[in-house]
Every structure is written in C-alpha cells, then in structure tokens.
Amino acid sequence: MAKITTRDKDYSQWYIDIVLNAKLADYAPVRGCMVIRPNGYAIWEKMQQALDGMFKETGHTNAYFPLFIPESFMTKEAEHVEGFSPECAVVTHGGGKELDEKLYVRPTSETIIWSMYKKWIQSYRDLPLLYNQWANVVRWEMRTRLFLRTTEFLWQEGHTAHETYEDAEAEAMRMIHVYQRFAEDYMAVPVIVGKKSDAEKFAGAVHTYCIEAMMQDNKALQAGTSHYLGQNFARAFDVTYQDRTGQQQFVYATSWGVSTRLVGALIMSHSDDQGLVVPPKLAPTHVVIIPIFRTDEEKQQVCDAAFTLKKEISAAGFRVDVDDRDQYKPGWKFNEYEMLGVPLRIEIGPRDLASGVCTIARRDTGEKTTLPLTEAAGKTGGLLDSIQNGLLEKAKKRLQEHLFVTDSYDQLVDIVTKEKGFAKSHWCGSPVCEAKVKDQTKATIRCIPFDEPEEAGSCVVCGGASSKRVIFSKAY
Amino acid sequence: MAKITTRDKDYSQWYIDIVLNAKLADYAPVRGCMVIRPNGYAIWEKMQQALDGMFKETGHTNAYFPLFIPESFMTKEAEHVEGFSPECAVVTHGGGKELDEKLYVRPTSETIIWSMYKKWIQSYRDLPLLYNQWANVVRWEMRTRLFLRTTEFLWQEGHTAHETYEDAEAEAMRMIHVYQRFAEDYMAVPVIVGKKSDAEKFAGAVHTYCIEAMMQDNKALQAGTSHYLGQNFARAFDVTYQDRTGQQQFVYATSWGVSTRLVGALIMSHSDDQGLVVPPKLAPTHVVIIPIFRTDEEKQQVCDAAFTLKKEISAAGFRVDVDDRDQYKPGWKFNEYEMLGVPLRIEIGPRDLASGVCTIARRDTGEKTTLPLTEAAGKTGGLLDSIQNGLLEKAKKRLQEHLFVTDSYDQLVDIVTKEKGFAKSHWCGSPVCEAKVKDQTKATIRCIPFDEPEEAGSCVVCGGASSKRVIFSKAY
Numbered sequence: 001m002a003k004i005t006t007r008d009k010d011y012s013q014w015y016i017d018i019v020l021n022a023k024l025a026d027y028a029p030v031r032g033c034m035v036i037r038p039n040g041y042a043i044w045e046k047m048q049q050a051l052d053g054m055f056k057e058t059g060h061t062n063a064y065f066p067l068f069i070p071e072s073f074m075t076k077e078a079e080h081v082e083g084f085s086p087e088c089a090v091v092t093h094g095g096g097k098e099l100d101e102k103l104y105v106r107p108t109s110e111t112i113i114w115s116m117y118k119k120w121i122q123s124y125r126d127l128p129l130l131y132n133q134w135a136n137v138v139r140w141e142m143r144t145r146l147f148l149r150t151t152e153f154l155w156q157e158g159h160t161a162h163e164t165y166e167d168a169e170a171e172a173m174r175m176i177h178v179y180q181r182f183a184e185d186y187m188a189v190p191v192i193v194g195k196k197s198d199a200e201k202f203a204g205a206v207h208t209y210c211i212e213a214m215m216q217d218n219k220a221l222q223a224g225t226s227h228y229l230g231q232n233f234a235r236a237f238d239v240t241y242q243d244r245t246g247q248q249q250f251v252y253a254t255s256w257g258v259s260t261r262l263v264g265a266l267i268m269s270h271s272d273d274q275g276l277v278v279p280p281k282l283a284p285t286h287v288v289i290i291p292i293f294r295t296d297e298e299k300q301q302v303c304d305a306a307f308t309l310k311k312e313i314s315a316a317g318f319r320v321d322v323d324d325r326d327q328y329k330p331g332w333k334f335n336e337y338e339m340l341g342v343p344l345r346i347e348i349g350p351r352d353l354a355s356g357v358c359t360i361a362r363r364d365t366g367e368k369t370t371l372p373l374t375e376a377a378g379k380t381g382g383l384l385d386s387i388q389n390g391l392l393e394k395a396k397k398r399l400q401e402h403l404f405v406t407d408s409y410d411q412l413v414d415i416v417t418k419e420k421g422f423a424k425s426h427w428c429g430s431p432v433c434e435a436k437v438k439d440q441t442k443a444t445i446r447c448i449p450f451d452e453p454e455e456a457g458s459c460v461v462c463g464g465a466s467s468k469r470v471i472f473s474k475a476y
Numbered sequence: 477m478a479k480i481t482t483r484d485k486d487y488s489q490w491y492i493d494i495v496l497n498a499k500l501a502d503y504a505p506v507r508g509c510m511v512i513r514p515n516g517y518a519i520w521e522k523m524q525q526a527l528d529g530m531f532k533e534t535g536h537t538n539a540y541f542p543l544f545i546p547e548s549f550m551t552k553e554a555e556h557v558e559g560f561s562p563e564c565a566v567v568t569h570g571g572g573k574e575l576d577e578k579l580y581v582r583p584t585s586e587t588i589i590w591s592m593y594k595k596w597i598q599s600y601r602d603l604p605l606l607y608n609q610w611a612n613v614v615r616w617e618m619r620t621r622l623f624l625r626t627t628e629f630l631w632q633e634g635h636t637a638h639e640t641y642e643d644a645e646a647e648a649m650r651m652i653h654v655y656q657r658f659a660e661d662y663m664a665v666p667v668i669v670g671k672k673s674d675a676e677k678f679a680g681a682v683h684t685y686c687i688e689a690m691m692q693d694n695k696a697l698q699a700g701t702s703h704y705l706g707q708n709f710a711r712a713f714d715v716t717y718q719d720r721t722g723q724q725q726f727v728y729a730t731s732w733g734v735s736t737r738l739v740g741a742l743i744m745s746h747s748d749d750q751g752l753v754v755p756p757k758l759a760p761t762h763v764v765i766i767p768i769f770r771t772d773e774e775k776q777q778v779c780d781a782a783f784t785l786k787k788e789i790s791a792a793g794f795r796v797d798v799d800d801r802d803q804y805k806p807g808w809k810f811n812e813y814e815m816l817g818v819p820l821r822i823e824i825g826p827r828d829l830a831s832g833v834c835t836i837a838r839r840d841t842g843e844k845t846t847l848p849l850t851e852a853a854g855k856t857g858g859l860l861d862s863i864q865n866g867l868l869e870k871a872k873k874r875l876q877e878h879l880f881v882t883d884s885y886d887q888l889v890d891i892v893t894k895e896k897g898f899a900k901s902h903w904c905g906s907p908v909c910e911a912k913v914k915d916q917t918k919a920t921i922r923c924i925p926f927d928e929p930e931e932a933g934s935c936v937v938c939g940g941a942s943s944k945r946v947i948f949s950k951a952y
Contacts, residue, residue: 026596036540041540042538062521064512066628067581068614086571090567090568090569093566094507094616095564095616105543120502136612152544
C-alpha cells in the first residue's frame, strides 16, 4: 500500500501522491502532457454529463471545429495573437511535405470558429448561434502540474454569436452562473463569482467573468471563465449581419470554457491525508461493499448477502461494486477505497450476517454506523446527500474563514505571501497598483466580486479612491 | 429551398448536397478538414452514446492519451511507421522554439499507449487492460470527402492488453461483433463481417477483422475494424508481464475503432432524393409537429393542440419538436424536415382539430395516416420501430440483390468496374492475384467473410486452388 505525503508536510507532493496513487493520471512521455487514467477519466465523464445537460437546457448545441488553425487566422485579432501565439504548437509538415502555411494546434478556437460564422451568418434570423465544442487544446506551458496545467488538456468551449450587446452580455453572464451552479451543486466547491481585471482577462475579450475557488492550501484556482468578446472577432473575420432595420452590423460574441483542471480543483478541495474524496454526484462508484470472510463457507454466505445488497442498492439508482477478491485482506481494501474516494463503504462479516446487520462507513467523516441489512439500500440516498452537502458546507466554512478583509498593504502582503487566504481589499483600478502587488507577492487580483457591495474606500496600494473591494491571492 | 441533385444524376454530388443542405457538416478553411455542424454532431453523439454503452457492457473503461507522439515512438514498430508516417502532421515548433524531437499528431495511438502500458503492466494480475479512448486523429489524406475521408476525424480507439493469444483473439473477435451489432441494430446497416487480406490489414496488425457495408451506389464502405496485434507492440515497447508460472512473457494486444465516417455511411445507406433519412435510434429528433394555420385564432388553437401532443409524445419517451414559426409556410416546413431526416412528421390543421385527428407522415416511405389526436402519442413508438426495421430490411434486400457469386474473371471485372455490386469469387490467397484485380479495376478484396462456407474452388484470377470465396468491390 503506497503511503501518501500529508498535506502539512508537503501540500504539492500530497496532491501528486493522490493523483498517482488513486490512478487518476500519469505523466506522459511527451513534455508537459498527461495521461488521464480510467479513474480520473470517469470523474471527467461525470462532469461532462452534468455540464452538457446544463448547456443543452440553456439552448446550446454541440459542434466540432478543426484542430488546426492557419497561421494567418491567428494573427487577425491583435490581442489574441499576442496572448496565444507564444504558447502554440506549430505544425510545419504534413503528408511528408513542408506546408505552404503553418498550422497552429488550437490553443482555443475563436479564430477558426469565427471564420465559419462568416459563412453561416447573414441575417438577424440566423442569430443567436449557441454552439459548444468538447475538444482538446494545446498551450505550451513552461511549468506543468497534472490536471491543473498541462500542455494538452481537454475542455469545452462555448462560442456564441448575438445581435446585440445586451444579448451577448446576458449570455456571458448566464454561463458564468451555470459554471457557479455546477461548481457548487456538483463539485461541492463554493466559488467567488466576479469580473477579471484588464490585466487578467482573456486575450481578445472586452471583459472576462470568472469563478474562483479556494484550495486547501488557501491558494486560488480559476475554475471557469466566460468572456464577453464584443465585436472584436466579428471585426477580425468580417462577420456582419443584416439587422431588423436592414442595416449591416458586426455580430456580438461570447466564449466560455472549463477544462480537465476541474478534476484537479476537485481533488484539492476535498481530499485528505487518506486519499481522494469525491462528492457523490461526481463519483464513478457511490458504494463499495466489502465482504469479510476467512473460510470458503463464510465467503459463500457473506458474498451472497453482499451481492443481494448490491442489487438492492443498484435498483435504488446508485452505482455500487462488490470487492470479493481473495488476494487482498479487508484492511487493505478499506485503505484502497479510501484512497480511491468511494463515498460509502459497506462491510459485511459473518457475525454481522448472523445479526442481520452491516456497517456503513462514510468517506468524508470516517463515521461508521451499524444498521439492519434490510435498511442499507434505503439509507444510501440520504447518506450520499448528506456527504454531498457536508462537503459543500465544509468548503464554504473554509472559504469564509480564510477570506480576510484588510485595508493595510502590509497585512495584504502578509496574507497572500504566507498563503493564509484571500485578501479582500480596496483597489483603485490602476494596473500599476495591481502590478506592484504581483511583483512583490506573486499574488494577482483574482476577481472583482459581483456580490461585493459598493463602498467608498482607499486603494490598498496607492490610497486612491476605490468603490469596491477585490480579491487578491496567489493562484494555481 | 435548396434543391439536391438526384442519385441517378450524380451520386457523389447528391451526397455532398445532403451533407451541406441538411447542415451536417461544412468545408473548413484548413486543407482536408471539415466542420461538424450541430445536425451532424447530434447524430455522432447518439452513435457515441450507444457505442460507449456497448463498450462498458463488455468491460471497457475510457481513458485519454496525448495527442502528440514523439518521432522515436512512431519508428519502433516497423510496419506501423511505414504505414502511417507518410500520412502524419508533424509539429516542429512549440512555445516559440524549435523542438529537439519532432512530435507527430496521432494518426492512431498504439505507440503512445503501449509506452504507457509498459509502466502499468508487471504481472498477469494487471491484465487484461480494456481501455478505450474517444479522440481526434489526423491523417494527411490526398483526396478527402466530408465525413468519409477527412484529414482530421473523430473516432474511438480501443486498446487492450492480454495474457494470452486466446484472450486477445477473443477480444478482437468480440469487438468486431459489437460493431456488427451496432451497425445493424442502430444504424440499420447490414454488414459483411470478415477478415482482411494481408494487403488490406492495419499496419502493425497480425490480422484485421472488419465490417463492410454496401452503399446505394453499390460501392463498399469499411465501417469498422478490429485488429489482433499479437505481440508486435509489446515487443516494440518491451512490455512484458510475469505469467502464472513466474515466467516473463510479452503481452498480447488488440485495437479497434470506428469513426465519424459512420455518419457518412449512415447518410449514404438510407437517404433519398428528398434528403437525409435517419434511423429512429440515432435520430436527434424523432417527431416534428407542424401546426397549420392562416389566422391568429387558428394559430392559437392548433398550436395549443400541437404543444399538448408534444407533451404526450415527450412523456412517452420520444424526442419531439413543434415548428410554429410564422415566416415559413407548411409546404416549406414539410420539405425542410424531409431534408433533415426527421423520422415522423405530424400535421395538425384547423379542420383536423375540428375532427379531433392529425396526420402522421413517415419519412422513410412517405406514407401518411390520419388518426385520432388522442392516439398519436401511443402510436409513435410502434411507428418508429417500424421505420427502424423497415430501413434495415430494405438495406438487407439491397445488399442481397447486389451480391453476385461468380467464377468468371470477366464477370468479376464487369461487376466491380460497372459498380453493379459486390463480386463473391474464389481467391487462392496470393497477393499477386489480389493486386492484378486492383490494378485492372481499382476493386479490392473487402473481406474474407466469416459466414462464407468452405468449398473447393479455383481462384477467379489464376485458377489455383481456393477453399473460400471472398468479396471484391470498389470502396470508399
């Protein structure tokens, strides 16, 4: 049984130990890339299902655009190319020949998609286009970390086209709230929703909305972004439409995405020194039943009971496995499923069976309850709900306890450099003040929170007028 | 309303007209690539769901491996590199610098996956590994055609590792039959299942199994392949395991895949001169309801009835839309949904409503039935089943009628060059005879069918001894 480093000792190593030992991912033999192993991919699949359902409920459909982007497209939107070009992988040869025009492996798909929207959009009747794509993208990263930052990653990218500023703005806002709902309801990760500063916004956006989560080491993780792109890409690709009054107008755009880094966020939010903890709504397996036996006769009896219970729990709508392998002892199995993060473990031994009971252990609290075998399936849903809610409440409490309101620059520096939490301070809006904090502490403005009230204050850096507090923190 | 070319006039143009007018896909601004539009992607999603369920039922799990393959990996298996290297797109620059080692964009993932299997497989206890990946791949094609042959395409690739020849062989066979079942039960496309000749097998396989379908122009389309790879990739990547007797052995492998070309196969199998025809099991929308009205008052009444019926059909478990748009006339809508291939169309007009009836039109036969509104939802399932079965039976009949048994070389040449159908003829097994047919007619041996009985015969080319007939045809 592999031991994992404790969070206290080395948080980074703890994270890597969980990813590797729970077999969520592995290092690939390609620089900065990872292999997503079945245990990790199963979580991503659950995320995809939930998100895809939410996108479709809000009127979106899926499509697929090419992996390759001609070099000339990348250069059409000035900020975009400046932001992404240095991160790109470039194909120079195809079919054994040098290409006339280099192809960029997509770091994001605005350019290729807007080149197509030009073909498809003529009139206001063609709008809105509410498309999403599930795809892989490549960004050449210097420092990589499994799930959180890899050269290739999987994501979804929504790309929408609208008649008016109002429609596009409403869409960008709608989708950041879809992400918020997903993070809180499925991942059990509370997030701060807000707007990025100009220095932190997407290259090519007018403005960027984001959800920011707090990891257990009190650092921030950007978990999703939604961009109002204005008419930037429509101008770059000359995408106009005839409006309701017969005039030609440039189309308004949004884009929004979340990626496999959410799996990293999930791990870092809930897991403990025993291994992975997964909220039930995203758990590939809800319940594992472990029959405990010494003799063949005992095995027969407890396994019969285990498989009967499996059927009942499965019929109640939950994903359940029985681990009846001979070659591993019960204690080893307990540790194994704690490592793998299965929310509920049910133990059945010969004496339990004689009394008609079983023991249910919760992965989140470790709490064990003995209850009649006949009640186990009926209690499963309630226990899973309790775990789901418990994880969210615990994470909310942690976020609240590590959110410090401060008006002192020294205190801000102390909070963010010692990674005590997020500092909520006034900021005048100047990129100079923002850069000063970053240079000195490596912390950035994570977001200007939506739900932060307007209040008169003085910039924590320069003392200038400020009307709102913002969140400063180091981030993944 | 766009008119589509008839099949009689120009089959190739008919196909392209359907793909473009039903908005299934469009040409991308990158050489040989396509954009899969929402209507086409929705069909691919239905295919994915069905296949993914079948893979999971047979014990497989999904994982994800990198897009990029180091050049040195590609060259490790001699036949593999010879087959794929000329087709590859090559990344030479990343993050603004020239790379030390070139990266190939995966044309298929055997090499990158087996480099990982080396890390994960030590003992027979680690076997079998039954992994599948949904991914994009790139093969630099000279002549491309939407869905059927594109430089980038979407697919799934299964990659399994086994202790013995028997296990791997059984897996390769299991999966070709999963593909057969999918083609027949979901796509309503009958297929001939068999083995490829050595000239046609996968580069790196010991042998390849395939399913071959017949399109409406009587040409063959390879719809899926399953490869027994023997120990070729295990040797290339030095993947050994300790067997049950304590000896080190090379691991046995399979791989198998189907791709977005199945969408092309679906279109070419069932569609007609009015547009797309989709079997109900893969149809994104099962039923479209078209209210017919002239006045606002009529609109109100028939739309009320239409939306009530929509609820009933939806509650019965079917995907249903109402098209109540004012700007298009009913006739236009009828044509539109025939183009889009929606299996059932329900019309409700004011006089229908007065009599409490509606008209249901089948997309496959064009047959119209008037029946009480109260019965429409209850009849939907039966009608859809009837369409699904009808399409399969029709396609089976067509296959049988165009499958010609011949012992004459001249007849074979006549059949395949005039594209009358498949020729089933004796073949001695010699690549020379196979090449002669290909050189003269462009037809290839599509497969050596499993269900073809052994019989003594003479090779249709050289007259040499043969024990089995094989299928000759031109192919997509």
